Amino acid sequence: MRYGRGPEVLSGLSFALPRGSFHFITGPSGAGKSSLLKLIYLAARPSAGVVRLFGEDTGHVAHRELPRLRRRIGVVFQDLLLLDHLSAFDNAALPLRIAGHRPSEYRGDVAELLAWVGLGKRMGALPPTLAGGEKQRLAIARAVVNRPEILLADEPSGNVDHEMALRIYRLFVELNRLGTTVVIATHDQDMVARANKPVLHLEGGRLAALAPQGPAA
Numbered sequence: 001m002r003y004g005r006g007p008e009v010l011s012g013l014s015f016a017l018p019r020g021s022f023h024f025i026t027g028p029s030g031a032g033k034s035s036l037l038k039l040i041y042l043a044a045r046p047s048a049g050v051v052r053l054f055g056e057d058t059g060h061v062a063h064r065e066l067p068r069l070r071r072r073i074g075v076v077f078q079d080l081l082l083l084d085h086l087s088a089f090d091n092a093a094l095p096l097r098i099a100g101h102r103p104s105e106y107r108g109d110v111a112e113l114l115a116w117v118g119l120g121k122r123m124g125a126l127p128p129t130l131a132g133g134e135k136q137r138l139a140i141a142r143a144v145v146n147r148p149e150i151l152l153a154d155e156p157s158g159n160v161d162h163e164m165a166l167r168i169y170r171l172f173v174e175l176n177r178l179g180t181t182v183v184i185a186t187h188d189q190d191m192v193a194r195a196n197k198p199v200l201h202l203e204g205g206r207l208a209a210l211a212p213q214g215p216a217a
Helices: 033-040 063-070 088-098 103-116 132-144 162-177 189-194
Strands: 022-026 073-076 150-154 181-185 199-203 206-211
Touching (some): 022 033, 022 162, 022 189, 033 150, 033 181, 073 132, 088 103, 088 132, 132 162, 150 162, 162 181
Parallel strands (some): 022 181, 073 150
């Protein structure tokens, strides 16, 4: 993968993510972690090679069909991208609203999801009034509200303290237990060390190591 005519930011990668798996993507700044996530959630296409999602070669998928695949992927962005003028409830419900669902169809499910991530009493709050950990959990709720098959998270613990990072990690673990494939790009070596999950380690845009299982938590 390259941006414009610049040098390749990713090259020579070859790996598979089994359905229902949980992987970390690690590596120093500039190693290509965010770029790899962009390829997976179809925000970018590879300059060479093949990316397969759900058994489909994404290079052969028509542009008008990409939203169909993207609806099967949830993303927690590094900068969260919450809408400050919408309540926590409306931020979480936004993917359903965009998909054309009526509030009467999703009101109960969204409220239950927000309660599950610990925001049951903050549903009417605007994002600027939420603490950092609350914003992270709201972003996770929005990413999974439409029950995606794959959940991608870019530095989800980057702006929270250690205790909140553990709470957020446990949410990902629970989602994975429910069947969602989870991929987390992170610098948080403490989170990685506590997990018993495979690690994709990038160095200079290449896959330097695929560590099978880390030490048990």
